[in-house]
Amino acid sequence: MKYKVFIDGKEGTTGLRIYDRLANRSDIELMLIPEELRKDPKERAKYINSSDITFLCLPDQAAIEAVSLVTNDNVRIIDASTAHRTDPNWAYGFPELGQDFLEKIKKSNRVAVPGCYASGFMSIVYPLVKLGIAGVDYPFSANAISGYSGAGKKAIAIYEDENRDKKYDAPRLYAMSQSHKHLKEMQAIPGLSQKPLFNPYVCPFLEGMLVTVPLYLDGLEGEYSPKAIHDLLENYYSNQDFVRVMPFDEKGTEDGFLSANHLEGKDYLEIYVSGNEERISITACLDNLGKGASGAALECMNIMLGLDSKTSLNM
Ligand SMILES: NC(=O)C1=CN([C@@H]2O[C@H](COP(=O)(O)OP(=O)(O)OC[C@H]3O[C@@H](n4cnc5c(N)ncnc54)[C@H](OP(=O)(O)O)[C@@H]3O)[C@@H](O)[C@H]2O)C=CC1
Numbered sequence: 128m129k130y131k132v133f134i135d136g137k138e139g140t141t142g143l144r145i146y147d148r149l150a151n152r153s154d155i156e157l158m159l160i161p162e163e164l165r166k167d168p169k170e171r172a173k174y175i176n177s178s179d180i181t182f183l184c185l186p187d188q189a190a191i192e193a194v195s196l197v198t199n200d201n202v203r204i205i206d207a208s209t210a211h212r213t214d215p216n217w218a219y220g221f222p223e224l225g226q227d228f229l230e231k232i233k234k235s236n237r238v239a240v241p242g243c244y245a246s247g248f249m250s251i252v253y254p255l256v257k258l259g260i261a262g263v264d265y266p267f268s269a270n271a272i273s274g275y276s277g278a279g280k281k282a283i284a285i286y287e288d289e290n291r292d293k294k295y296d297a298p299r300l301y302a303m304s305q306s307h308k309h310l311k312e313m314q315a316i317p318g319l320s321q322k323p324l325f326n327p328y329v330c331p332f333l334e335g336m337l338v339t340v341p342l343y344l345d346g347l348e349g350e351y352s353p354k355a356i357h358d359l360l361e362n363y364y365s366n367q368d369f370v371r372v373m374p375f376d377e378k379g380t381e382d383g384f385l386s387a388n389h390l391e392g393k394d395y396l397e398i399y400v401s402g403n404e405e406r407i408s409i410t411a412c413l414d415n416l417g418k419g420a421s422g423a424a425l426e427c428m429n430i431m432l433g434l435d436s437k438t439s440l441n442m
Pocket residue numbers: 135136137138139140141142165166167183184185186187189207208209241242243276277278279280281415416419420
């Protein structure tokens with residue numbers, strides 16, 4: 128039997144990558160909507176309701192509309208947008224955070240794929256809070272950079288225009304009003320008492336991401352060295368394929384640099400712990416289109432179908 132899969136928003140950045148990874152799978156029948164009808168709600172409803180799994184790779188409003196079109200209770204939805212990530216009726220698609228996350232993804236027919244920045248932040252902060260290393264009231268902050276593909280196809284066209292304005296040649300800070308759309312899930316999923324301070328930059332390279340969470344050790348719930356925190360995180364993610372805690376080095380890496388495109392094309396995330404006895408820095412490195420979007424969506428699909436979670440993914 129083949130699973131029938133529909134990708135609503137297949138022409139977009141996230142949708143295309145899911146399509147490419149599924150195109151050659153013998154266990155999947157990809158349902159292709161005629162190009163001229165791909166935004167027609169009536170036609171989309173037909174495709175959604177006759178699929179086993181529908182991926183929503185759409186702007187938030189279109190994703191909300193797509194969910195309202197579901198009339199067949201058996202259809203399972205995987206939504207890459209921001210629309211449902213803190214909705215308790217939806218599973219949060221980050222199985223490595225805990226057995227409860229994994230079980231909910233397995234059982235649910237509504238799964239929300241975490242935001243790319245949120246994935247990096249969550250991979251660090253969720254275990255810190257869960258293990259009692261940091262309190263829910265710790266004043267978390269995060270600095271992050273993303274490749275321009277994170278901003279979707281319109282931004283890709285701007286960045287790849289050979290006559291682009293010079294301003295696109297440098298990292299650009301944004302969301303300076305502290306109102307980035309991922310802050311809601313960054314607070315809600317680990318249960319923080321306030322939203323973190325968050326400074327994202329979009330940069331002139333295609334894909335890749337770093338999210339750094341700096342910490343004062345004396346603000347934690349107990350006495351820890353950077354190495355002790357490293358070991359606790361390593362233990363938390365032991366046996367996980369998609370989240371890997373890298374060997375401890377007080378400089379972070381051997382030469383003291385970490386490139387944001389280091390995991391380009393890969394679907395897993397790496398965590399680096401570095402620092403000294405006063406202040407530490409924990410950084411998640413991922414591909415915004417991999418574990419930050421399409422890769423995570425496919426990992427969730429594999430789990431929902433009871434397959435090896437690594438099927439079709441780049442490890
Ligand atoms: N890029 C990334 O790294 C990440 C993106 N996401 C999220 O995934 C979703 C998709 O993002 P992304 O792929 O980057 O966006 P894109 O802009 O690249 O693609 C969105 C696609 O949706 C199509 N679309 C828009 N409205 C409708 C509609 N009403 N019906 C059907 N199709 C529609 C667009 O059509 P058209 O081609 O005509 O514009 C486009 O093809 C967003 O919610 C985004 O926030 C999540 C994680 C990371």
